[in-house]
Amino acid sequence: METSVVIVAAGKGKRMKVGKNKIWLHLQHKPIFQHTVEAFIQHPGISEVVLVINEQDYEDMDRWRKSMPYSVILAIGGAERQDSVRNGLEALSKSCTHVLIHDAARPFITAEQISGIITKLKDHQAVVVAVPVKDTIKIVGPDGIVQATPARESLWAVQTPQAFPLSLVKEAHQFALEQGKAGTDDAMLVEMLGYPVTIVDGSYENIKVTTPDDLWFGEEIMKRRLEERKRRK
Numbered sequence: 001m002e003t004s005v006v007i008v009a010a011g012k013g014k015r016m017k018v019g020k021n022k023i024w025l026h027l028q029h030k031p032i033f034q035h036t037v038e039a040f041i042q043h044p045g046i047s048e049v050v051l052v053i054n055e056q057d058y059e060d061m062d063r064w065r066k067s068m069p070y071s072v073i074l075a076i077g078g079a080e081r082q083d084s085v086r087n088g089l090e091a092l093s094k095s096c097t098h099v100l101i102h103d104a105a106r107p108f109i110t111a112e113q114i115s116g117i118i119t120k121l122k123d124h125q126a127v128v129v130a131v132p133v134k135d136t137i138k139i140v141g142p143d144g145i146v147q148a149t150p151a152r153e154s155l156w157a158v159q160t161p162q163a164f165p166l167s168l169v170k171e172a173h174q175f176a177l178e179q180g181k182a183g184t185d186d187a188m189l190v191e192m193l194g195y196p197v198t199i200v201d202g203s204y205e206n207i208k209v210t211t212p213d214d215l216w217f218g219e220e221i222m223k224r225r226l227e228e229r230k231r232r233k
C-alpha cells in the first residue's frame, strides 16, 4: 500500500472576501496551505504530496516550493473543486495505490487523524473523516417553510481527508465526468457507484477556513497548539 495525498488549493476564496485566494492568508505567521502541506509531509504514512493550485498562483507557488526543504508536486486546478481533484489524481506517480484527498483550507488536521484514516483504509473501501452534528438540522423549502427535521443521531458533518484506493476514486471521478454529475465531496461520487463509505472520527477543530470569523477561531487553535507543544518540551 503506497499512500499519497492530493491537497486542493485552487479555489477562489470568495466567501472570505479578501480579494485573493484565502490559502495565502497567514495563521501564526505561516500561509494556511503551508500548515496543511506540513501536516502531511511530516507524516510517515504519506509517500508524496500533490498540491493543486490556480494557474495565476503558479509563479508564487513555484518560488515557495523551491524555498522549502521538502518535495511537493504542483498540479493546476479547474473551475470546480471536483475538477481540481481530478487533475490532482492525474498528477500522482505510477506507484501510488491509495490516496487521501484533503482541502488546503483545512490546516488543523492532525497526525493522529491522518494515521486513523490510513489505518481504517487497510480494511475499508472508502473512508471519510466526520463529526456528529451539534445543531438540529432542518430541510427548508424555497418558501422558507420547514419541510422536515431529520433525526440528529444519523447526521454527520463530513470533513476531509477522504481516503480511497486510487483506482476506485479515479473511476468515480470519470463516471461523474461522463454522466455530468457533481458532488460536494469525493465520497459522494464513490457512493454513486454503489460502494460503501465508512466514517472515521474527526475533530470539531478540523474546520474549513471559509469565512472571516474562521480566521480568529483558527488563530486561537494554532496559538493553543503551539503553547501546548512548548509546555511539553
Ligand SMILES: Nc1ccn([C@@H]2O[C@H](COP(=O)(O)OP(=O)(O)OP(=O)(O)O)[C@@H](O)[C@H]2O)c(=O)n1
Residues within 6 Å of the ligand: 008, 009, 010, 011, 012, 013, 014, 015, 016, 022, 023, 052, 077, 078, 079, 080, 081, 082, 084, 085, 103, 104, 105, 106, 208, 209, 210
Ligand atoms: N475550483 C476549486 C474550488 C475549491 N478548491 C479547493 O477546495 C477546498 C474547499 O473549497 P472552499 O473552502 O469552498 O474554497 P473556495 O472555493 O476557495 O471558497 P469559496 O467557495 O468561498 O470561493 C479549498 O481548499 C479550495 O482551495 C479547489 O482546489 N478548486
Ligand SMILES: C[C@](O)(CO)[C@H](O)COP(=O)(O)O
Residues within 6 Å of the ligand: 081, 103, 158, 159, 160, 184, 185, 186, 208
Ligand atoms: C469536501 C468538503 O470539505 C467536505 O466537507 C466540502 O464539501 C467542500 O465544500 P465547498 O463546496 O468546497 O465549500
